[in-house]
Amino acid sequence: MPELPEVETIKTDLKGKITGKKITGIEIIGRGSVKSDPEAFEKVLKGNSFKDIGRLGKIVVFSLEKGSFLLIHLKMTGQLIYEVAGKTIAGGHPEPKVGRLPNSFTRAYFTFEDGSKLFFNDIRRFGYLKITDEEEFRKIEGGYGIDALSPELNEKKLKEIFDKRKKAVKAVLMEQELIAGIGNIYADEILFEAGVKPQRPAGSITDEEIKKIREATPKILRIAVENRGTTFRDYVDANGGTGRHKEFLKVYGREGEPCGKCKGKIKLTRVAGRSTRYCDICQK
Numbered sequence: 001m002p003e004l005p006e007v008e009t010i011k012t013d014l015k016g017k018i019t020g021k022k023i024t025g026i027e028i029i030g031r032g033s034v035k036s037d038p039e040a041f042e043k044v045l046k047g048n049s050f051k052d053i054g055r056l057g058k059i060v061v062f063s064l065e066k067g068s069f070l071l072i073h074l075k076m077t078g079q080l081i082y083e084v085a086g087k088t089i090a091g092g093h094p095e096p097k098v099g100r101l102p103n104s105f106t107r108a109y110f111t112f113e114d115g116s117k118l119f120f121n122d123i124r125r126f127g128y129l130k131i132t133d134e135e136e137f138r139k140i141e142g143g144y145g146i147d148a149l150s151p152e153l154n155e156k157k158l159k160e161i162f163d164k165r166k167k168a169v170k171a172v173l174m175e176q177e178l179i180a181g182i183g184n185i186y187a188d189e190i191l192f193e194a195g196v197k198p199q200r201p202a203g204s205i206t207d208e209e210i211k212k213i214r215e216a217t218p219k220i221l222r223i224a225v226e227n228r229g230t231t232f233r234d235y236v237d238a239n240g241g242t243g244r245h246k247e248f249l250k251v252y253g254r255e256g257e258p259c260g261k262c263k264g265k266i267k268l269t270r271v272a273g274r275s276t277r278y279c280d281i282c283q284k
């Protein structure tokens with residue numbers, strides 16, 4: 001599933017391409033993927049244009065010129081593909097390869113005044129598109145915790161989040177209502193960087209360790225953003241290329257390989273129902 005760095009990459013890539021263009025057509029193919037009344041959805045979008053593209057946790061947020069917001073959550077297998085003059089710019093899950101559009105995985109697409117198109121493809125249909133007004137958007141936003149890249153995510157705030165929680169620290173890092181943007185990949189990477197075992201109860205994390213997790217969080221996420229996110233399983237960036245980050249990941253997908261710090265073996269386990277990689281020696 002795309003996490004903060006992948007969504008941030010899509011956002012940045014699409015921003016320069018589609019903002020300000022009038023939406024002249026909307027096709028909804030997979031009704032289940034649109035979490036708004038289809039008629040209202042069309043009515044709000046047609047003739048409108050995207051003023052800006054932002055991010056709420058792992059959601060791409062398109063602010064519309066005439067108020068309202070279009071939210072797109074890619075979830076497990078969503079793709080956003082922009083087609084302009086026969087060229088495609090894709091972000092999201094890398095499989096299947098884009099090919100001809102629309103295809104059997106296209107759930108909805110938008111046509112802009114210049115003939116370019118934005119497709120939402122999703123094999124497994126967990127992703128969605130949703131229109132909200134300002135009030136509903138603020139409500140949804142209110143359900144999210146502090147953004148993982150926010151400068152306000154300081155040691156004090158992190159201590160408050162971890163305090164007395166019995167849940168594994170990895171699970172807490174991935175809980176969107178507490179901290180928004182981190183998923184399975186980057187939770188493992190952050191905890192490896194910080195030297196903290198993912199299965200430790202959040203409430204047992206010491207002040208010194210909180211400091212390390214606080215430092216590791218923006219560091220790991222920024223490196224990922226610079227590398228345009230990870231490639232494997234889920235993600236191709238919005239310029240059609242795969243992200244480069246996989247090779248820089250230190251534990252994710254590296255079970256059985258030697259740890260880059262101690263040469264011990266990276267272990268694979270399950271924490272909070274998710275596959276989890278860590279070094280038993282470096283992480284305490």
Ligand SMILES: [Zn+2]
Pocket residue numbers: 259260261262263264279280281282283
């Ligand atoms: Zn190690």
